[in-house]
Amino acid sequence: MGGSLMGAQTYHVVLKEEEDGWYAVQCVELPGAISQGRTKEEALANIKDAIKLLLEHLANKIREKKRWNRRDL
Numbered sequence: 001m002g003g004s005l006m007g008a009q010t011y012h013v014v015l016k017e018e019e020d021g022w023y024a025v026q027c028v029e030l031p032g033a034i035s036q037g038r039t040k041e042e043a044l045a046n047i048k049d050a051i052k053l054l055l056e057h058l059a060n061k062i063r064e065k066k067r068w069n070r071r072d073l
Contacts, residue, residue, distance in 0.1 A: 013047055015040060027051055 012028040018036075023043035027033035033050045037043030 011051055015043060030054055
């Protein structure tokens, strides 16, 4: 995954053990970043990946919109 790295950000997550023993985790600031894992550690590693992918997706959408806006000028 290319691109430059921005400064480190801190995100808050909610980690909850489900009835089946798995851990569900969700980012407070990014509602679309949701994941799970068999252990707390796995769930936290997975949410880091989910946050990174969501931020990359949003950055791509912004770049795409800027290209379209330039065409309208």
